Structures are given as structure tokens and as C-alpha cells.
Amino acid sequence: MPTFDIVSKTEISEVDNALDGVTREIGQRYDFKGSRCSIERKENELTLLADDDLKLKQMHELLVVHFTRRKLDPGALDYGKPEKAAGDSVRQVITVKQGIDKDLAKQITKAIKDSKMKVQASIQGDELRVQGKKIDDLQGAIALVKGLKIEQPLQYINFRD
Structure with missing residues (x-):
């Protein structure tokens, strides 16, 4: 996946x-x-x-x-x-700032769930893992998170299919 x-x-x-x-x-x-x-x-x-x-x-x-x-x-x-x-x-x-704190992680996860995209976001320590069935859905999730007004710089890594 x-x-x-x-x-x-x-x-x-x-x-x-x-x-x-x-x-x-x-x-x-x-x-x-x-x-x-x-x-x-x-x-x-x-x-x-x-x-x-x-x-x-x-x-x-x-x-x-x-x-x-x-x-x-x-x-x-x-x-x-x-x-x-x-x-x-x-x-x-x-x-x-290093890592994503719990509050920000919850905010991002909630935004992804509320968007009704076919992806799941899970909190793993100080980072988030997002998974879905289609790469297009993952790219949509990245666009959604980039569109959020988040002060902290975020990187999107380990993109695997």
C-alpha cells in the first residue's frame, strides 16, 4: 500500500x-x-x-x-x-522546532479525515504516516496539508508505492 x-x-x-x-x-x-x-x-x-x-x-x-x-x-x-x-x-x-508535537499531529490528522479522502493518517512519535490505495490520493493529501495554515515547516518523505 x-x-x-x-x-x-x-x-x-x-x-x-x-x-x-x-x-x-x-x-x-x-x-x-x-x-x-x-x-x-x-x-x-x-x-x-x-x-x-x-x-x-x-x-x-x-x-x-x-x-x-x-x-x-x-x-x-x-x-x-x-x-x-x-x-x-x-x-x-x-x-x-524539531518533530511534530501531538496537538499539530491531531490537527493534521483531523483535517485529513474531515476531507473524506481515501487515506489514513496515523501518528507515529513525532511524525505522521499517511497511507492510501492510490498514489493520486496521497498527492491530494499532501496538497491538502500544504494548504493548511501551519506555521511550522513540514517535509514529505519516504514516498513509497
């Missing part, structure tokens, strides 16, 4: 490359001269440290630009709430 998987994975090595670009640009830009702005990554969490809210906003823009250059979807970033750090500086934790 033909199947495919819906996953959400972000290449951490590409994230590192994007962060290197951001760090390099922060070091070179005139408006960041003398500032103590930095960005660090631990596992799937990025920590931004900026002098003030304006610099933090500029770092967000740099992050989006460098993510796009590395062909990463900025939608994979889940911005936490900015908090005060030492002195007047601001710290923000950004999570790089």
Missing part, C-alpha cells in the same frame, strides 16, 4: 552555519559596534543576548535573513518571551 511520512526536521548543522553568519555580521556592523550582543546554541535552544530591545529586534531580522540564506524556514523558530538580564541587557530564548 502506498505511504509517505510527514515530518518536521531542521538541520542543526545549517542552523550553526546561519548563527556563524549572524555572529560575523554583528561583529562587522557599525550599529553593533561596542555592544555586547551575542547568540549561543545549546541543543535545540538559541539564546540571544542584546543591549536593548532595538538590538534584539535587529538580531531577529539578522536571524531570519541568515536562516533564509541557508534555505532554512524561519517558521522553525519558536520565540520565547524577552526577559531582563544583567544591567540593561535583554535575553531571549528561541527554540528550534
